[in-house]
Amino acid sequence: MFKKVLVANRGEIAVRIIRACRELGMDTVAVYSEADRHALHVRYADEAYLLGPAPSRESYLRGDKIIDIARKAGADAIHPGYGFLAERDDFAAACADAGIAFIGPKPSSIAAMGDKAEARATVIKAGVPIVPGTEDVGNLTDDDLLGIAPKIGFPLLIKATAGGGGKGMREVVNIEEMPGLLHSARREAESAFGDGNVYLEKLVTGARHIEIQVMADMHGNVIHLGERECSLQRRHQKLVEESPSPIMDDELRAKMGAVAVKAAQAVDYVNAGTIEFLVDKDRNFYFLEMNTRLQVEHAVTEFITGIDIVAEQLRIARGRQLSYTQDQIRFNGAAIECRINAEDPYNNFIPSTGRITHSLLPTGPGVRVDTGVYPGFEITPYYDPMIAKLIVWGETRAQAILRMRRALEEYRIVGVRTNIPFHQTLMDSTRFMGGQYDTRFVEERFSMDEKEEYRDEHAEIAAMLATLVAHQETERSAQIVRRGERDTSNWKWIGRWERIHR
């Protein structure tokens, strides 16, 4: 196996990867920005090197520096995690040139799937169904796109060809607003990926976002680890993922799994990857894109399959055969993940920064928390607001939901606002419990203050709590006033007042 692995990432995923390396007896090298000297991945790694200033472009996106550090430290592999350099084929290629194993697919696969338009063309050849849209490869002008748009029909989506995570994505309901949206989409894509190319895609309404986890080794073996339901999103950011999907059955899973494997094979894929599909009301599924890297929500699949995906990534990258064949994969129970973000769900989800002063993690049976923060750590505005992933497992989906409610109720993070209340409200919503939701549910049909009867029940308790705290504060300030009086008597003080005001 590898002797030393450099983890080119930060936060919970860097910690996750360091753990896998440690459990496989590999030394770990962390890299960090000036904002992250105290970060958990720096504390846990065997080695740590400063990359540069806080902004990603000057630190975690500096592939050149990272490769230099890997050389200097004698690391024989680099794990990119997700985000940052994970889907940059040039970085993967540079690693190869430097004789360092890139723990992920070949640069050509990243390139093929990284350019969304090319990806669509590639998988179409492989007979994979896709959402109608601009079939041809990118580099289309606004005029081209404005011409094609009516043929595709509205509503439609503008998507960045280099994109991901909703960056550079715009929804268009009519031709009039399209030029402006094209402009802003290109600008956003440019700044996010250094590539302003966009393409068009029909907007499938009432659709679910379901992805298939695939694993492929260098010996041509490709398997899938079932699906993850990712429809619960806000501004194209996933908030909750679960597996199995409430709408899934063995037959559909087998069909989608087979197609996912085909898509991976179409780009000669190696290592862990995820094929995202759109599934419409009639359970027709369409290829959306492939994430050629470890997914944030991989732990959901780890829970129901018992497979350590990151450890398997490391084995594969070392040239090992997959540890499992497709028919050895068993799905056991149900798993749900809630992404805990430092943002205020009562204030339009604006990001919340600050020092974490206190924290209490939910634990116990079937609960897993992957996090990169701890009491005393400062949440800076430089990076993703996701500070933790709370994942639970249950024998059934119902049990998993009950366990998630229990875990969310236990979770305490003080110092920054978090979206935990959002998740608690969601877990209580009948729509979620019924599994009846689509990609628009959170934005269009979900409200933070449902369950009135519940609120009435607790309004009085809230009144008592606020009053008790207010009283305590009053007492405290009163004491301060009293102390003040001892120093200078009111009379002197009043004298001063009079002098001033005469």
Add this chain to the structure above:
Amino acid sequence: MFKKVLVANRGEIAVRIIRACRELGMDTVAVYSEADRHALHVRYADEAYLLGPAPSRESYLRGDKIIDIARKAGADAIHPGYGFLAERDDFAAACADAGIAFIGPKPSSIAAMGDKAEARATVIKAGVPIVPGTEDVGNLTDDDLLGIAPKIGFPLLIKATAGGGGKGMREVVNIEEMPGLLHSARREAESAFGDGNVYLEKLVTGARHIEIQVMADMHGNVIHLGERECSLQRRHQKLVEESPSPIMDDELRAKMGAVAVKAAQAVDYVNAGTIEFLVDKDRNFYFLEMNTRLQVEHAVTEFITGIDIVAEQLRIARGRQLSYTQDQIRFNGAAIECRINAEDPYNNFIPSTGRITHSLLPTGPGVRVDTGVYPGFEITPYYDPMIAKLIVWGETRAQAILRMRRALEEYRIVGVRTNIPFHQTLMDSTRFMGGQYDTRFVEERFSMDEKEEYRDEHAEIAAMLATLVAHQETERSAQIVRRGERDTSNWKWIGRWERIHR
């Protein structure tokens, strides 16, 4: 199911039970001593009632008060956890009289197994092999015992008939020291259980302590969930448990499991229980005792079977059938538990008390931490020093050990000393890795400072760290001196000196 369950315990097990209740939609009632107002089980429960002063006899052992509270709060069941009132048949009976379900076996079963001498007699009838010793029921005088001792042969053990957890247990190597040991054993048993009766048992050398988890419902179904290896003990206190046992195979497991079921049936057992066996070098096994309650180390079994034992306890107590048949029980992978105690492994394991100022829990795949403490909580001298249980799962025992090392290295508890370094040293010991240990290993053949080469490697780093901290301290105090100088110049100060000393 039950509407409201009172948890007659504290610490991690009270929290564990509250979690199970919550996940089954039951309200929970906590009871607490004056020392535990801030305890986690009080914070997590739906209701909480004060029992009395810190000492257990005035709080957690006050069965009468607890039943009154249960009545007052309208709880329809009481879960005793382990320790305290868990194995008191009179308390179980009092619950029944009060019309409150006792989540555990019938009083008669507790009584039968609670009196160790009677237990031996009972299981012998059922054809269960036992360690040679005083076969007849307790109430033996010192003279009786001194007379029987030579027939059993030395070395032998004095054990409290009402006992458990090594309390009132003494090892006797010759007849001369026996009277004194009998006296101290009786005194300890008297104060621990209010019953000074003791019996004798042959000391099996080189033995392993292996227990079988059984579950029985009210409909006559009894199954076992495999074994837990508990040989790693210090002063008869378990420190590490694992399953499967390194010496176990399917055949022996089946045999011991069948015997365990027989022993449970012999006392018409209901709910979760554990049969402890001594296994000698030739893998002959002898019944030691039955713990008629939930075991501290139950989570080890939960990990490898996927069964939530506490949830199952609640269902059984409600009269449900067991959710599983024996042949549905599958053992998957390996699990290890380390008991994290607030004690100093470098200072003869003396208990350490104080306020926890900082804590960082290990998380990630296959790691579970059950704890009742958190930053800001005060560890008092009144209760058990066990503040947390760290349990890990791995596909293989080797992977579990590597994961446990990883988790122990991550675990930070500041404010009290803990035995984490003991566990880290143990996990590195070749004997443990080889699974070659018995009940005497920790006390007789284990040392905290093995691995010299390792120490040499880190001696210099330790030197640097100590120097850097020392330097920091020096600078700090120097600054204080400097500040002092600003107030009164040295010359004035010296003048004072001279006046004083002339």
Add this chain to the structure above:
Amino acid sequence: MKYIATSEDREFQVEIIDEKHIRVGDRLLEVNFESVSGQPVYSLIVDGRSYEAFVYQGEDNNWQVLLRGRLFPVAVEDEREKRLRAAGNSTLAEGEEFHLKAPMPGLVVAIPVSEGQSVEKGQVVAVLESMKMQNELKSPRAGTIGRIRVKPGESVEQKQTLLSIQ
């Protein structure tokens, strides 16, 4: 001390009697109220029910109570503040002379204005001490200070006129 807490559009009369007792409406309740680890996390046991919540202070008397995964905005006023507000809010027509009255019995700490001085709406015209706290009394409108009837150091009765504003 008596407070009026408004939560979910309902007014609750909450009286803090002592460390362990409060009265809500006419119900006397035994409470056990503790801050956890010195954080804005509070544990409340009231008649056996155990609650834990985050309580953050908003502007003025508004508090945010995060309880069981729900946010409850609560406005808390004590009687003094309520009277002050009443006093402040008492609307009045221009020109008409306004008599500033003591909202509660207390000690006149300062009269930071002098007769004939013109004042802005909301300007502090008197500082009154009661319940060991100093309360600023503001002018309800712009105008000129008329007769000042009290001097610093004097104690005044509730409703006693302190000064007038023309």
Add this chain to the structure above:
Amino acid sequence: MKYIATSEDREFQVEIIDEKHIRVGDRLLEVNFESVSGQPVYSLIVDGRSYEAFVYQGEDNNWQVLLRGRLFPVAVEDEREKRLRAAGNSTLAEGEEFHLKAPMPGLVVAIPVSEGQSVEKGQVVAVLESMKMQNELKSPRAGTIGRIRVKPGESVEQKQTLLSIQ
């Protein structure tokens, strides 16, 4: 500042050069040393290697370093302390006159004894300031103060005799 740290029966010469550099023996090392969350938990990155340890103070100059699951007792002395110890330890026969010498250059802050005064073993006979710290010089044995050669406020050279004890 130079220190001598004894760990695992080995002496390490550790010199603190500045915030970011130390010298161990003759190796110059770049260090990044931080306390975590204001706890006695310290993170040390030295030439890229990342270590985290609990560091507790024992008696005097003894420190307990809990590193990677092992406890390392470490004794840390700076040169001054080592000299002081040397000075204090210098054994001598009864009767023989002992000349107390300055263990390091510095300023005489106080001579809390007077000539002819009898002193106990270990009694403070001089206070010397150097490196912004005041160091008490103790009598190595019981005796009588002979001639006092320095006055408070005077600065002295290393090894300069301060006073004698008969």
